[in-house]
Amino acid sequence: MxxxxxxxxxxxxxxxxxxxxxxxxxxxxxxxxxxxxxxxNVTFSGTIVPILDNNCFACHSNNTAASNNTIPLQNYADVLAKADRIIGSIKHLNSFSPMPKSGGLIKTCSINQFDIWVRKGMLNN
Ligand code: HEC
Structure with missing residues (x-):
């Protein structure tokens, strides 16, 4: 016991x-x-350009845009002018052309960072 x-x-x-x-x-x-x-630390050169480089420049760089029938999204001025279209496209919102073309959504982190860059005034930093 x-x-x-x-x-x-x-x-x-x-x-x-x-x-x-x-x-x-x-x-x-x-x-x-x-x-x-x-x-x-979201900046144009340090955050936005790398996101576009990784996901978009295949069709939207200064060199690739013409041959892909797209707009270039490499220079600050080009991105600034299209910022609201870019936001709609990368979020796959209704009435926007979903981007990357024929691809899935880019990383949530990248979408959030793009949002933050826009909210902070789309600085050329
Ligand atoms: C495989 C090629 C390809 C890739 C990669 C690609 N795009 Fe596009 N994109 C296109 C084509 C083709 C068009 C024009 C036809 C259309 O709108 O669908 C376009 C159009 C656009 C437009 C204009 C739509 C409008 O409403 O005026 C924007 C903004 C855009 N793309 C953003 C992006 C962004 C941001 C990325 C990266 C996240 C990206 N694209 C990746 C091919 C691509």
């Missing part, structure tokens, strides 16, 4: 320490969430 109590107590103590305290980090469980999205 004494043995039984001791072994039950041992099991209980074991469970208490190793099972009841359950620590998980969100970053470890969902690596996709932890890839940080820099929403504080």
């Amino acid at each position: 004494k043995r039984l109590i001791i072994s039950l107590a041992t099991v209980a103590i074991f469970l208490f320490f190793f099972v009841s305290c359950y620590y998980d980090s969100e970053e470890a469980l969902y690596p996709a969430l932890s890839t940080s999205c820099d929403t504080t």
Whole structure:
């Protein structure tokens, strides 16, 4: 009987320490969430141009636009003039041509960063 109590107590103590305290980090469980999205240092040259470069320049750079029958979106002035069209296109909103053409949505982080750049006054920084 004494043995039984001791072994039950041992099991209980074991469970208490190793099972009841359950620590998980969100970053470890969902690596996709932890890839940080820099929403504080959003600039034209450092953020917007790389987004366009990665997703759009294949058809919208100064060199590729003409042959793809598109508008160039490489220079600040071109992007500024089309900012609202770009926003509608990358969010796939109704009545906008969804971009990238024949592709899925670009990263949510990139869409948010573009939004932030527009809200902060579309600076040429
Ligand atoms: C595979 C080629 C291709 C890629 C990549 C592409 N586009 Fe386009 N884009 C086009 C073509 C072709 C048109 C003109 C026909 C149309 O509007 O669908 C166009 C038109 C546009 C327009 C004008 C639409 C309007 O309402 O006047 C905008 C803005 C635009 N694209 C933004 C983007 C952005 C931003 C990206 C990157 C996230 C992108 N595109 C990626 C081919 C592309």
